[in-house]
Amino acid sequence: MNEQEFAAKLKPWLDRAAQGVGEMQATKLKAARLRALDAYQEPVRLYGLVPTAAGTAQAIHYGIVQRALLWLPIAALLATLAIQSMGDIDDTGDIDAQLLSQELPPDAFLDQDFRSWLAKPHG
Amino acid sequence: MARKAARLIVALALGAFAFAACAREADLKTPRTPWHQLSREQQRALAPVAPDWDRMPGYQQQRLMGAARQYPNMAPVQKERFEERVRDWSQMTPDQRKAARETFQGLRKLPPERQHELRERWLREHGGEAAGAPRGPTTPEYSRPPR
Numbered sequence: 001m002n003e004q005e006f007a008a009k010l011k012p013w014l015d016r017a018a019q020g021v022g023e024m025q026a027t028k029l030k031a032a033r034l035r036a037l038d039a040y041q042e043p044v045r046l047y048g049l050v051p052t053a054a055g056t057a058q059a060i061h062y063g064i065v066q067r068a069l070l071w072l073p074i075a076a077l078l079a080t081l082a083i084q085s086m087g088d089i090d091d092t093g094d095i096d097a098q099l100l101s102q103e104l105p106p107d108a109f110l111d112q113d114f115r116s117w118l119a120k121p122h123g
Numbered sequence: 124m125a126r127k128a129a130r131l132i133v134a135l136a137l138g139a140f141a142f143a144a145c146a147r148e149a150d151l152k153t154p155r156t157p158w159h160q161l162s163r164e165q166q167r168a169l170a171p172v173a174p175d176w177d178r179m180p181g182y183q184q185q186r187l188m189g190a191a192r193q194y195p196n197m198a199p200v201q202k203e204r205f206e207e208r209v210r211d212w213s214q215m216t217p218d219q220r221k222a223a224r225e226t227f228q229g230l231r232k233l234p235p236e237r238q239h240e241l242r243e244r245w246l247r248e249h250g251g252e253a254a255g256a257p258r259g260p261t262t263p264e265y266s267r268p269p270r
């Protein structure tokens with residue numbers, strides 16, 4: 001039996017019960033319904049996957065896939081940082097090789113005067 | 124939805140900072156390389172620091188090994204300068220080396236003529252070429268913009 005058939009069978013029973021509800025009870029039920037509607041959130045679409053109401057097994061399956069997809073950009077970011085940090089040592093080695101073999105001694109690059117010349121505009 | 128997105132962004136930012144901190148921590152934990160594991164070329168290039176090698180932290184050894192990889196491609200005068208300077212370089216503090224690298228990279232960003240002008244000026248004011256380090260031809264490859 002699908003949801004629509006179930007609803008169609010249940011409706012007459014609910015209608016009969018509703019006729020017997022007093023005014024006070026109806027007001028309380030209406031207030032409760034409005035509170036429930038306020039608290040309701042739209043299901044989140046994540047990468048085109050929307051959780052269905054079909055059953056527990058399907059809901060779990062979508063939950064795991066959604067969680068995996070959510071962690072994908074974080075994993076990509078961490079992988080990029082890891083690769084970059086490995087490359088940094090090689091780059092520093094190249095820089096050190098050039099620094100140690102060019103004309104000026106390393107002390108020049110710690111000299112305050114030299115650093116201030118670098119900062120000045122040409123002219 | 125907006126709150127979830129904001130939480131995700133904050134989590135990513137914290138993750139990136141934590142990773143950077145871990146990377147620095149990992150730097151300090153880089154394992155040492157025994158001298159005998161260096162190649163013959165690396166040992167030749169790093170011979171001046173051989174007495175200190177086993178006391179150096181692992182990350183510093185890695186950087187020197189990285190520098191030594193360029194040694195075979197250097198001109199003879201560049202090799203001579205490298206050998207003359209590598210020991211003093213290794214005895215600087217990490218902050219001094221970092222500051223020197225930053226200044227050197229700042230120099231490389233300048234046009235070649237300006238680089239030459241500043242080099243000549245420093246050498247003139249400090250009595251010509253530093254003691255023990257020979258003059259040689261200018262090295263146009265260091266005029267490339269930094270990576």
